[in-house]
Amino acid sequence: DVVMTQTPPSLSVAIGQSVSISCKSSQSLVYSDGKTYLHWLLQSSGRSPKRLIYQVSNLDSGVPDRFSGTGSQKDFTLKISRVEAKDLGVYYCAQTTHFPNTFGAGTKLELK
């Protein structure tokens, strides 16, 4: 199985700060069609996960451009600029290139 290693496990941030979360996979996430199926999800407290970014860098509808995703092959980063209170929660990277699909362990973003 593809292991997704997310760091850091937690982040304390002040409103308005910028943060980055790293996600590294044990195998390349480039699929045979040339696309990379690495996604970022946010799970706010007590809620279902919500996808923010798909295929590395594409923002889902309604996701502010304060969020950005970069990376390739096995190394990916989520950046949040100007953090707002509604951004708090647990962020997961997820890969759907390989079976079984796997998730990172999560990064908890909380207020400093």
Next chain:
Amino acid sequence: QVQLKESGPGLVQPSQTLSLTCTVSGFSLTSYHVSWVRQPPGKGLEWMGVIWTGGSTAYNSLLKSRLSISRDISKSQVFLKMNSLQTEDTATYYCARSGYTYWGQGVMVTVSS
């Protein structure tokens, strides 16, 4: 609009079988696949399996011997059945549309006598 909603028992006895239903609306099961994902309390997400648009399935190898996913297209429902439940199967169970674009609200299942 697209919606998914899980339903099923909140409490299951050890060694029994769990049966969950995911009722979808706003899309067809013949156009989008649906996965089941679970999350033990305070822990991360685990992919369980998927039913593809054509009806074939794929399962997490760790669960494969106990898990079955099926569907009823006419009712827009996807079913999960998992047998021989143990306490470590206590979790919130989610169904999600392909690519994790949409998720259900989840159903908390506790395995306990």
